[in-house]
Amino acid sequence: MGEEGSAELIASLQARAREIRPEIIRMIYAAGGGHPGGSLSVTDLVTALLFHEMRGDPADYRRPDRDRLVLSKGHAAPALYAALAVRGVLPREELLTLRKLGSRLQGHVDRNKLPFVEASTGCLGQGIGMAVGMALDARLAHRANRVYALLGDGECQAGLTWEALMAGGHYRLSNLLVILDRNGLETDGATEAIMGIEPIADKFRAFRYHTLEIDGHDFGQILAAFAEARRFTDGPSAIVARTVKGKGVSFMEGQHSWHGKAPSKAEAEKALAELGVPGEVPPR
Amino acid sequence: MSAPPKSESLRDAYGQTLVELGEADPNLVVLDADLSGSTRTVLFGQKFPDRFFNVGVMEPTMMTIASGLALGGRTVFASTFAVFAAGQAYNAVRQSVCYNHANVKIVATHGGLLVGGDGGTHQIVEDIGLMRGLPGMTVIVPADAPTTRAATRAVAAREGPAYVRLTRENLPVVTDGAFEVGKAAELRSGSDLTIVAVGALLARGLEVAEDLAKVGLSVRVLDFASVKPFDEPALLRAARETGAILVLEEHSVLTGVGALVASATSENYPVPVRRVGVPDVFGESGDPWALLDRYGMSKERVRNEAWELLRLRGKVQ
Numbered sequence: 001m002g003e004e005g006s007a008e009l010i011a012s013l014q015a016r017a018r019e020i021r022p023e024i025i026r027m028i029y030a031a032g033g034g035h036p037g038g039s040l041s042v043t044d045l046v047t048a049l050l051f052h053e054m055r056g057d058p059a060d061y062r063r064p065d066r067d068r069l070v071l072s073k074g075h076a077a078p079a080l081y082a083a084l085a086v087r088g089v090l091p092r093e094e095l096l097t098l099r100k101l102g103s104r105l106q107g108h109v110d111r112n113k114l115p116f117v118e119a120s121t122g123c124l125g126q127g128i129g130m131a132v133g134m135a136l137d138a139r140l141a142h143r144a145n146r147v148y149a150l151l152g153d154g155e156c157q158a159g160l161t162w163e164a165l166m167a168g169g170h171y172r173l174s175n176l177l178v179i180l181d182r183n184g185l186e187t188d189g190a191t192e193a194i195m196g197i198e199p200i201a202d203k204f205r206a207f208r209y210h211t212l213e214i215d216g217h218d219f220g221q222i223l224a225a226f227a228e229a230r231r232f233t234d235g236p237s238a239i240v241a242r243t244v245k246g247k248g249v250s251f252m253e254g255q256h257s258w259h260g261k262a263p264s265k266a267e268a269e270k271a272l273a274e275l276g277v278p279g280e281v282p283p284r
Numbered sequence: 285m286s287a288p289p290k291s292e293s294l295r296d297a298y299g300q301t302l303v304e305l306g307e308a309d310p311n312l313v314v315l316d317a318d319l320s321g322s323t324r325t326v327l328f329g330q331k332f333p334d335r336f337f338n339v340g341v342m343e344p345t346m347m348t349i350a351s352g353l354a355l356g357g358r359t360v361f362a363s364t365f366a367v368f369a370a371g372q373a374y375n376a377v378r379q380s381v382c383y384n385h386a387n388v389k390i391v392a393t394h395g396g397l398l399v400g401g402d403g404g405t406h407q408i409v410e411d412i413g414l415m416r417g418l419p420g421m422t423v424i425v426p427a428d429a430p431t432t433r434a435a436t437r438a439v440a441a442r443e444g445p446a447y448v449r450l451t452r453e454n455l456p457v458v459t460d461g462a463f464e465v466g467k468a469a470e471l472r473s474g475s476d477l478t479i480v481a482v483g484a485l486l487a488r489g490l491e492v493a494e495d496l497a498k499v500g501l502s503v504r505v506l507d508f509a510s511v512k513p514f515d516e517p518a519l520l521r522a523a524r525e526t527g528a529i530l531v532l533e534e535h536s537v538l539t540g541v542g543a544l545v546a547s548a549t550s551e552n553y554p555v556p557v558r559r560v561g562v563p564d565v566f567g568e569s570g571d572p573w574a575l576l577d578r579y580g581m582s583k584e585r586v587r588n589e590a591w592e593l594l595r596l597r598g599k600v601q
Contacts, residue, residue, distance in 0.1 A: 063286050112383075126348045126376055126380045129349045130380055130384075131352060132345075137357075140334070160348070164349070235454060
């Protein structure tokens with residue numbers, strides 16, 4: 001992998017991620033529920049996708065040739081919402097409606113409520129198949145767009161995930177990039193203690209994916225992997241992005257207990273201070 | 285014990301109609317899960333290999349892939365046996381197809397006990413209940429080949445998810461194929477009793493109505509192929525005008541069309557309703573038509589239930 005991102009680009013993406021992470025904390029605190037751990041672990045990947053890699057303005061969600069992101073781990077919704085807000089597509093104040101009655105910001109992403117969402121997901125193992133269908137559709141229509149599927153690692157225990165991966169490999173979908181948020185933890189604990197998925201990169205390779213392994217918080221590596229996947233035209237690619245659950249908030253990092261709960265007021269304040277934006281938390 | 289004469293294959297009717305639809309619409313794609321010979325999607329696959337995806341034995345993922353294809357603006361048909369389409373793939377149908385409101389038409393063959401020899405594992409009698417419980421789902425249960433052709437065209441033309449349940453066995457042609465989504469077809473007029481039927485038992489209902497006519501009883505017969513949306517005006521008119529309803533379905537009486545008819549009438553115009561269908565049990569291997577008799581759907585049972593309702597109405601002693 002070559003050096004793809006200039007220092008300037010990487011600095012700007014880091015700055016975006018620094019804006020996104022506090023929004024995740026604020027919105028989950030205001031909602032009184034949600035999934036901070038997995039939202040913080042995918043933040044840098046989502047940032048790199050939305051602010052650099054994906055072609056097409058996310059606001060222009062009807063353009064047929066736009067690149068598509070399927071958030072198969074639909075519980076990382078806050079990361080996507082916050083990124084869309086920082087991108088200027090969603091009003092920032094709307095973020096505080098997460099999980100509230102009547103909100104477009106459902107607990108798991110919903111394309112019929114929020115049009116920038118390509119696929120409604122939530123029950124795991126289904127988004128990857130939808131991404132395969134979208135990639136097949138693009139190929140049939142001779143469209144050049146790419147499809148990105150962001151998977152969780154707990155999701156790799158689901159049979160459906162492997163069915164869909166098998167189909168993507170079988171159809172040699174070079175317009176499909178599967179990105180695994182390999183934070184190592186699921187709701188109840190470590191994936192390897194509950195139901196081990198390793199050697200995961202070898203499994204992707206066995207399913208005919210051009211597979212890259214990177215640090216999912218290093219923008220240089222992320223951009224290089226995206227570029228390498230784009231250059232590979234002989235089938236689908238996969239990126240195993242090693243990440244830290246709860247990244248950026250010391251007391252959440254590496255703690256499975258932060259998979260699916262909101263911080264208390266004191267915890268939210270501490271988290272925001274650590275993320276470099278000390279101040280009042282929103283009401284809840 | 286054997287199927288009545290002049291029967292036609294619903295599955296062939298489906299496969300042939302798919303080919304016609306594929307000729308008219310270059311964006312239409314078809315998926316199957318290693319049963320294309322049985323579901324007859326093979327006919328489409330032979331004609332349009334580039335638009336046919338046989339994904340193998342991965343029914344839930346067939347539904348998620350179908351959804352992804354549909355969200356690009358295509359009309360997508362996905363076929364397998366009913367036990368896999370509605371049972372194995374239920375949550376993929378729920379989330380990827382219905383919750384996404386994807387334009388996917390699930391045409392499931394081999395519904396009900398008439399699967400025969402494969403036995404209870406493969407004879408799903410819960411699918412109508414599962415599918416009609418899904419918000420936004422259209423549910424159609426054709427009784428013969430002409431209605432299968434019309435229903436296949438109708439769901440293709442209608443935006444949104446649909447489930448069409450077909451029967452493995454050839455069935456007698458009893459309709460003229462003038463099917464419309466949301467409409468019941470009155471195949472026989474009558475004033476003493478109404479038989480509401482879907483699928484394979486519609487022919488049986490017509491036979492019993494014919495027999496009763498010979499002794500001076502007037503039995504209306506409604507083809508209720510459009511299970512969702514269903515024709516509530518026609519149902520309530522039947523309740524008002526004939527005073528009793530007998531429902532026939534090759535499906536569990538707990539969650540099928542009988543349950544639908546009973547709830548719709550009791551809320552709006554209560555009349556006696558009786559349900560002929562599969563009791564709360566799984567099926568077993570056997571001759572398909574013998575299974576219907578064994579599991580409470582014999583012609584004699586239909587006649588007896590009709591007689592009981594006519595007795596309640598004071599039409600017979």
